[in-house]
Amino acid sequence: xxxxVDDGQPVAHDAPPGWVLLASGxxxxxxxxxxxxYRLSVHPCIGRDVPGCRTGRPVxxxxxWGRNGHWMPTIGINFGWxxxxxxxxxxxxxxxRMRVVVIGAGIAGAAAAWHLAEHASVDxxxxxxxxxxxxxxxSAALHTETSGAPVVxxxxxxxxxxxxxxxxxxxxxxxxxxxxxxxxxxxxxRHLLEDKAAAAEAHGVEVHRLDSSxxxxxxxxxxxxxxxxxxxxxxxxxxxxxxxxxGFLRGARHRGAELHVDxxxxxxxxxxxxxxxxxxxxxxxxxxxxxxxxAWCDPVATLxxxxxxxxxxxxxSVFVFPPPEGVDALGWPMVWDIGNRxxxxxxGPMLLVSPVDETPSEPCDARPEVxxxxxxxxxxxxxxxxxxxxxxxxxxxxxxxxxDDVPAAGFDPDHPGFFWLAGQGxxxxxTSPALGRLCAALILxxxxxxxxxxxxxxxxxxxxxxx
Numbered sequence: 001x002x003x004x005v006d007d008g009q010p011v012a013h014d015a016p017p018g019w020v021l022l023a024s025g026x027x028x029x030x031x032x033x034x035x036x037x038y039r040l041s042v043h044p045c046i047g048r049d050v051p052g053c054r055t056g057r058p059v060x061x062x063x064x065w066g067r068n069g070h071w072m073p074t075i076g077i078n079f080g081w082x083x084x085x086x087x088x089x090x091x092x093x094x095x096x097r098m099r100v101v102v103i104g105a106g107i108a109g110a111a112a113a114w115h116l117a118e119h120a121s122v123d124x125x126x127x128x129x130x131x132x133x134x135x136x137x138x139s140a141a142l143h144t145e146t147s148g149a150p151v152v153x154x155x156x157x158x159x160x161x162x163x164x165x166x167x168x169x170x171x172x173x174x175x176x177x178x179x180x181x182x183x184x185x186x187x188x189x190r191h192l193l194e195d196k197a198a199a200a201e202a203h204g205v206e207v208h209r210l211d212s213s214x215x216x217x218x219x220x221x222x223x224x225x226x227x228x229x230x231x232x233x234x235x236x237x238x239x240x241x242x243x244x245x246x247g248f249l250r251g252a253r254h255r256g257a258e259l260h261v262d263x264x265x266x267x268x269x270x271x272x273x274x275x276x277x278x279x280x281x282x283x284x285x286x287x288x289x290x291x292x293x294x295a296w297c298d299p300v301a302t303l304x305x306x307x308x309x310x311x312x313x314x315x316x317s318v319f320v321f322p323p324p325e326g327v328d329a330l331g332w333p334m335v336w337d338i339g340n341r342x343x344x345x346x347x348g349p350m351l352l353v354s355p356v357d358e359t360p361s362e363p364c365d366a367r368p369e370v371x372x373x374x375x376x377x378x379x380x381x382x383x384x385x386x387x388x389x390x391x392x393x394x395x396x397x398x399x400x401x402x403x404d405d406v407p408a409a410g411f412d413p414d415h416p417g418f419f420w421l422a423g424q425g426x427x428x429x430x431t432s433p434a435l436g437r438l439c440a441a442l443i444l445x446x447x448x449x450x451x452x453x454x455x456x457x458x459x460x461x462x463x464x465x466x467x
Contacts, residue, residue, distance in 0.1 A: 097119070098120040098121070098288065098443070098444070099120065099121045099274070099285065099286040100116050100120045100121065100122045100286055100288045100443065101122075101123050101125060101275070101284045101289050102122060102123070102124045102125065103125050103265060103289065103293045104124075104291075104293040105124050105126035105128075105131035105132065105259060105261070106131065106132055106134060106135060106292065107132065107241070107245055107248070107428050107432045108294070108421050108422075108428050108436070109290065109421070111248050111432040111435060111436025112290050112292055112435075112436045113248065113252040113257050114247075114251045114257075114436060115436045115439065115440035116252075116257075116290075116439070116443065119440070122252065122255075122256070122257035123257065124257060124258070124259045124260065125260050125265060125279060125284070126259065126261045126263060127265065127296075128261065128262070129261055129262055130261060132241075132242075134294055134366070134397060135294050135295070135398055135400070135426075136241060136245060136294075136428070136429065137397075138366075138396070139426070139429050140345065140347075140352055141238070141241045141429035142179060142181060142238060142239065142430070143160060143163060143237045143238075143239050144181050144236040145157055145160075145200065145203065145205045145233070145235075145236075146183070146196060146207065148425070148427045149405060150203070151407075151457045152431060153203050154203075154454045155430075155431035155434045155454075156434075157203065157205075158434035162433035162434075163175050164176055171243050171244075171246075175244055176239060176240075177240070179238045180232065180233065180234050180333030180334070181232070181236035181334045182210075182219060182232050182333045182334070183196055183232075183336050184215055184222065184226060184228075184229070184336070184338065184383075185228060185229055185230070185338040186228055186339070187228040187229075190228055192338045192339075193338060197231045205235070206233070206235055207231050207232065207233050208231070208232045208234070209229070209230075210231070210232055212230075214230065215227035215229070215230040218230075218332075219332050219333070219335055222383065223382075223383055223385070226337070226382070232333065236333070248432075248436070264279055264280070265293075266278050266279055266303075267283075268289060268303050268304035269304070269305075270304075270415070270417075271285075272285075274287045275288070275289045275417055275418070287417060288417045288419055288443055289418050290419045290439060291420050291421060292421040292422070294400055294422075295313040295361075295363035295364075295398045296363045297400070297420070297423070298311045301412075301418075301420075304418060306412055306418060309402060309408055309420065309422065309423065309463050310402070311403075311422060311423050312360060312402075312403070313399070313400045314358040314359060314360060314398065314399050314401060315360075315368075315396050315398055316354060316357055316358065317355060317369065317372040317376065317396045318368070318394065318397075319352075319353055319368070319377075319391045319394040320352050320391070321389070321390060321391050321392055322351075322392065323386065324386065324387065324389075329346045329351055332345065332346055337379075341355070341356065342354065342355055342379040342383065343356060344380060344384075350392060351386070353376050355372050355376035358399070359372070361398055363398065366396040368395060369396075372396075373394055399425055399426035400424070400425060402422065402423030402425070404462075406423070406457060407424045407427070407428075407431070408420045408421070408423045408459075409435055409438055409458040409459075409460075410442060410455075410459040411442065412464075413461040419439065421435065434449055434450070438450060438455070
């Protein structure tokens with residue numbers, strides 16, 4: 001029995017006429033005859049920090065990946081069956097399960113796949129060489145319930161139990177660590193602090209109103225005029241983004257999902273009551289397409305002949321620098337200027353700073369502009385006693401917003417089977433458990449994890465006046 005070794009193509013042999021050979025070796029009657037599909041894959045991952053291997057499996061999921069970072073080869077054989085004329089990238093669909101293709105392996109697509117794969121056959125298609133290459137992997141993720149629209153706060157609240165106590169086997173360490181969030185305001189903007197505190201309390205979020213001296217006691221480098229008052233959310237938590245992403249991907253795979261990387265979408269077409277998603281010479285036929293392509297969601301829709309939602313990718317820049325000698329920042333909360341001039345927080349032994357820029361951009365591999373980093377340095381030094389003597393690293397990511405700054409999660413009203421999971425606008429990490437569950441609930445016709453008004457607020461039909 002010959003096989004192809006990680007050549008990206010399945011090798012098929014015919015089972016005896018009228019029979020199907022299962023992975024267990026059992027023969028079952030089939031009509032019409034089907035072909036056995038199997039593939040041998042070698043996983044050549046090298047280096048501790050490599051996010052994934054050629055087959056798309058996360059490094060942490062490989063059983064022979066040593067804790068000391070050394071590579072040891074692993075071999076896997078995937079068995080399945082399909083009709084003789086089917087050709088869909090090595091995936092063997094099970095006839096009794098809904099077939100779903102998730103476009104995008106960022107946090108939104110990974111969470112959706114994890115929830116869907118328990119009850120559906122799922123393929124995740126990612127254009128980059130590894131998952132989470134864009135917004136997900138560049139996020140300064142904080143679980144806070146005091147930022148974003150009311151429905152975003154509802155999604156964050158619904159996600160917190162999952163993040164605080166992940167399912168057994170999802171991860172081997174905590175996903176949340178205590179940080180806290182301090183909103184600060186100049187004297188002329190203190191009314192915005194009261195609005196922030198009142199909205200948080202209306203949703204049952206614990207916040208404390210602070211005067212200037214209390215803000216400066218909490219974070220000793222603040223200038224009193226930059227922090228004339230504050231609102232402290234002590235329950236805000238840092239999120240282990242990589243741990244969350246890999247948990248979703250690893251769990252989805254264990255439930256039968258397959259991840260395909262380096263697979264840029266070239267066509268999405270409606271056919272035979274379903275959809276065909278094409279990436280070069282590979283294609284996947286499915287019942288439902290989940291458009292979780294981040295900044296590329298509108299282009300994917302256009303490729304499918306569907307009107308875009310008017311999503312806006314906005315670039316945000318970040319830099320890190322070492323705090324001055326003698327400054328112990330490890331216990332500080334994240335500090336966010338309510339006028340969106342800057343935020344900063346501890347990042348290991350460094351301080352992470354953003355000028356909170358929102359520069360319109362085409363979907364791309366975002367890079368920071370020197371002017372934005374300089375603005376961040378200027379704003380930080382004006383509001384604190386900190387002096388930036390050397391920037392160690394800079395990066396940027398795209399935060400993609402819907403026209404009303406509320407995510408879109410639901411079926412396109414004019415194209416059955418095309419599901420939007422788009423426009424998270426920088427809130428995708430903290431809302432991913434609830435959004436993924438909502439996606440699966442709507443597709444599989446289950447009970448949504450949100451109130452009906454919140455589900456309606458997320459419906460992309462709101463952007464289709466004729467619907």
